[in-house]
Amino acid sequence: MMRRNRTLIIGVSLVGFSAAVFLLSFFWTPYDPLEINPELSLTSPSTTHWMGTDENGRDILSNVIVGSRATLITGVFAVVICMVVGVSAGIATAMSPKWLESPAIFGIDIVLALPTVLFAIVLAAVYGPSTFTAVFAIGIALSASVAQVTRREVNGILLADYVTAARASGSGKLRIVRRHVLPNLRASLFVQATGASAIAILAESTLSYLGLGTPPPDPSWGRMMASLQQYLLIDPIFPLWPGIAIVITVLGFNLLGDGLREALDPTLRRDAE
Amino acid sequence: MTTLLRADGLSRTYKLPRTGVRSEKSVRHALVDMNLVINEGDKIGIVGESGSGKTTLARLLLGLDVPTTGSVSFLGDKLPLPDMRQFRRQIQVVFQDPRSSLNPRMSVEDIIIEPLECLGVEESHSARIEEVLSAVGLSHEMRSRYPHELSGGQRQRVAIARALAPRPRLLIADEPVSALDVLVRDEILALISDLTANLGLTLILISHDLSLIARLCDDVVVMQDGVAVERGKTTEVFRAPSHAFTKMLIASVPRLPTGQ
Amino acid sequence: MTLLQVRNLTIRFGHRVVVDDVSFELEAGQRLGIIGESGSGKTLTSLAVIGLLPDTAAATGSILLDGQELMGKSDREFSSIRGNRIGMVFQEPLTALNPLMRVGKQIAQPLRIHRGMRMTAAIARAAELCARVGLPDPERVVRSYPHQLSGGQRQRIGLAIALACSPSLLIADEPTTALDVTVQQDVLKLINDLVRSEGSSLIFVSHDLPVVSSMAERVAVMRSGQVVELAAVNELFGAARHEYARMLVDAARRSDDDFIRVSERGRK
Numbered sequence: 097m098m099r100r101n102r103t104l105i106i107g108v109s110l111v112g113f114s115a116a117v118f119l120l121s122f123f124w125t126p127y128d129p130l131e132i133n134p135e136l137s138l139t140s141p142s143t144t145h146w147m148g149t150d151e152n153g154r155d156i157l158s159n160v161i162v163g164s165r166a167t168l169i170t171g172v173f174a175v176v177i178c179m180v181v182g183v184s185a186g187i188a189t190a191m192s193p194k195w196l197e198s199p200a201i202f203g204i205d206i207v208l209a210l211p212t213v214l215f216a217i218v219l220a221a222v223y224g225p226s227t228f229t230a231v232f233a234i235g236i237a238l239s240a241s242v243a244q245v246t247r248r249e250v251n252g253i254l255l256a257d258y259v260t261a262a263r264a265s266g267s268g269k270l271r272i273v274r275r276h277v278l279p280n281l282r283a284s285l286f287v288q289a290t291g292a293s294a295i296a297i298l299a300e301s302t303l304s305y306l307g308l309g310t311p312p313p314d315p316s317w318g319r320m321m322a323s324l325q326q327y328l329l330i331d332p333i334f335p336l337w338p339g340i341a342i343v344i345t346v347l348g349f350n351l352l353g354d355g356l357r358e359a360l361d362p363t364l365r366r367d368a369e
Numbered sequence: 370m371t372t373l374l375r376a377d378g379l380s381r382t383y384k385l386p387r388t389g390v391r392s393e394k395s396v397r398h399a400l401v402d403m404n405l406v407i408n409e410g411d412k413i414g415i416v417g418e419s420g421s422g423k424t425t426l427a428r429l430l431l432g433l434d435v436p437t438t439g440s441v442s443f444l445g446d447k448l449p450l451p452d453m454r455q456f457r458r459q460i461q462v463v464f465q466d467p468r469s470s471l472n473p474r475m476s477v478e479d480i481i482i483e484p485l486e487c488l489g490v491e492e493s494h495s496a497r498i499e500e501v502l503s504a505v506g507l508s509h510e511m512r513s514r515y516p517h518e519l520s521g522g523q524r525q526r527v528a529i530a531r532a533l534a535p536r537p538r539l540l541i542a543d544e545p546v547s548a549l550d551v552l553v554r555d556e557i558l559a560l561i562s563d564l565t566a567n568l569g570l571t572l573i574l575i576s577h578d579l580s581l582i583a584r585l586c587d588d589v590v591v592m593q594d595g596v597a598v599e600r601g602k603t604t605e606v607f608r609a610p611s612h613a614f615t616k617m618l619i620a621s622v623p624r625l626p627t628g629q
Numbered sequence: 630m631t632l633l634q635v636r637n638l639t640i641r642f643g644h645r646v647v648v649d650d651v652s653f654e655l656e657a658g659q660r661l662g663i664i665g666e667s668g669s670g671k672t673l674t675s676l677a678v679i680g681l682l683p684d685t686a687a688a689t690g691s692i693l694l695d696g697q698e699l700m701g702k703s704d705r706e707f708s709s710i711r712g713n714r715i716g717m718v719f720q721e722p723l724t725a726l727n728p729l730m731r732v733g734k735q736i737a738q739p740l741r742i743h744r745g746m747r748m749t750a751a752i753a754r755a756a757e758l759c760a761r762v763g764l765p766d767p768e769r770v771v772r773s774y775p776h777q778l779s780g781g782q783r784q785r786i787g788l789a790i791a792l793a794c795s796p797s798l799l800i801a802d803e804p805t806t807a808l809d810v811t812v813q814q815d816v817l818k819l820i821n822d823l824v825r826s827e828g829s830s831l832i833f834v835s836h837d838l839p840v841v842s843s844m845a846e847r848v849a850v851m852r853s854g855q856v857v858e859l860a861a862v863n864e865l866f867g868a869a870r871h872e873y874a875r876m877l878v879d880a881a882r883r884s885d886d887d888f889i890r891v892s893e894r895g896r897k
Contacts, residue, residue: 257470261531264431265484266457275483279474418809550666551836555880577810580884583891607892614811619892621810623839625885626866 104355107290110348114341118164127155129162129315140331147337150324156334159315160341166309166316167300167345170231174296177235178242179289185239186246187277190254191269201247208240212299213306220308230309234299238292249284253277283360290353294346301342317342371444373539373571374430374460376405378439381425399425401595402439409538412565412572414586414603416579416618422595423575427543430573431462458488461532465544467524471516477502477527478512484535501530505560522553529560539571547578558584579622583607591615630696632657632797632830633678638690640673640682640854648673649854651690657797660824660831662845662862664838664877670854671834675800678832679715680707694798712739716791718820720803722783726775732786733759733771739793758789763819781812788816788823795827801844802834817844838881842866850874 126146133153141148147156189200216233223229253259259276267275303309304318312319317338324335381400400422407413417423428434429441432448441448443456450456461484464470471480478498485494499509505526516524525545532540542561546554562585565572574585582589582603589607590600591614599612610616633655640648648670655661665671676682678692680702692699694714699707711717719725727735736758737751746754752771759767762785775783784804791799801820805813821844824831833844841848842862850858850865850873858865858874869875 256472257464257466258472260428260433261462261464261470261528262472262483262487263433264457264462265531265535266454266487267483268487271487275475275479276472280472418811551838551880552666552876555883580888584884584887604891604893607888617811621814622888623814623837623843625839625881626842626862 103351107351107355114345118168121162125158125161127158129158163315163317170300171297173231174234175292178238182239182242183246185243190247190250204240204243212237216303216308225308227310230303234296253280287357290349294349371409374407375442376403379403379436380438382437398595412586414582414589415575417592421592454488458535459538461537462541463528463532463545466548470528481531488535501534505530521549541573543575634693636691641687647854651856655830660845662841662848663834664841665851669851671851675834713743713794714796715798716796717800718787718791718804736789743794762789780808798830800832
């Protein structure tokens, strides 16, 4: 990894920061995030409550810290689902016989057209809102674009002479996937995973904001923004805190993805003659 | 004289995608009605420019593609065989560009071991790798290196080593030196020539470079637009070409000035 | 006055020296070949002369065109020289032309920029140039897009663009390597004819010794960034001094011999 890759460094720092907050939430928070103090309702940031308190007198900072759990857990699991499903679908489609390929691509296109949020609403309506429905909805919706990009990459890899050489050496399809396709896909997968993480986290925040994500009382950034926004006039900083948390995390993953792409590409470019 | 490989009426056509909603589907004839007999010990050159069908022919002969019409037979049996492994052990290939014919993520050892594993070669794989590396003039410490650590010539040697690992009877070399520097070309050509002689290999050399064919091949087939336009003994065809295209090819060979 | 004087040209990428103290001269109307393998620095040398080195390259030394120092000129200053006093033809005809612009317009560009011609006049001149480079039906060609032409035709267009403003120097970097063998000879002959009739000088860069020797009177042999030998073509083939140059000549001779032996054709 190049030291001069500022994008990567900033990305790693931001993501690292969010991850640190996530870990911190299991060990310590300034206050119990669920503790209600009606007499402290809606106080502005002060030395005792660094981010202030919400309408129920709960410490906002503690809620932001614990809120990272819902966001990051949903994000991570959603990305795991979308990568596993997306990459498998992409590879399978690229390597399937002609007659299967067109319907498969069509299928991917259909899922791609599915709006994440709409899908989540439907699931929430049927099964009730929960972290699980959010994870599932986001994971499936994102898997389609991962499948598309993977399919294109795999097609490119399959054209290389070394794959033809492998076939001439008697390699079967499974072996080609294991020894030739996957290792050469690695770089692209890292980049896609980080990109998907950014989207997943944003999606989770959106769903929580709409009340379709992690239900109360577990804190979640999106839901906090929804509930605190009505108190903007009392102090605009209230809904801003969870918003900043979301921005830092999403930006971190985006920059991480960009930085990775930058770092991994130049190794392919050799010297100019 | 054993006939190793035969092509009978071999054709390969590609359907091209429509260029517009109302235009007709067009078709590209990559190879048209090719007949070829390759006997053990033959050294045949296939000459042509890009788009002449020579690479298509190679892929069909290797069983890596399915012909539109016609057939390829190996020792009398039509392809595809029920067990292609025997076939693949006997017929191997070296490609043009050593940068893309070696998996950048695999070490030299992994690359050479692949045909041994996939084709179920019984002898000790490790010993065979040593043998074949020394046959192509590479030291055994190359085993752990990766393609990007090797020069173009070294990579091509690895590609040749991979092809020779399963002890094939026939080697197809598709433009084996055109991606290499001039001085390295000589070395690799000499290597191919020596190996062919020492191992009694049957050779199909595909190239646009007539001097390579002149050096290594007894027989030549000239291809243009998917069709074999002329064939015969290299000396006869080059000395007295009959087809216009062959004449043009021969006339295009750049001549050297004399040193005065 | 000597048309081009390159003195002590050194090009670095960071600490890595890729062109090392290269010097050569070219008179008006002369043709110089630069031959070397990949990594020899031959392309970078020719790019330095026309001011097209990548930003990451640092060049020192002197490049005098008609006595005027080109080293250190800004990109803006160079743009009045490129396509005007120095023209360049590249290896890959497919990527050297803008796929979205009609070919006639691309030939017209240098005419409009450097000669201030109006579009209609420039296109008319472009058609003349197309005929000059041996393209049949120039009126139709001028209206075509690059993908509608063959590789050989595209390379002729490249030549037309490079020669549009009658430059005093033409640089050709492997102009025929990507073309079919049967077309190569025609394009090479065309370059020779044009250069001779225009009275331009030529720098021909290639890895192919037989080709270079038919296109130039003198040859500079480059290896690892250095010019190891600079001699007239006949001298090079007769008695090359540097070992590397001798090796190249021997390799070319061997190929030639292989071919002659089999075809028993006498030398022209």
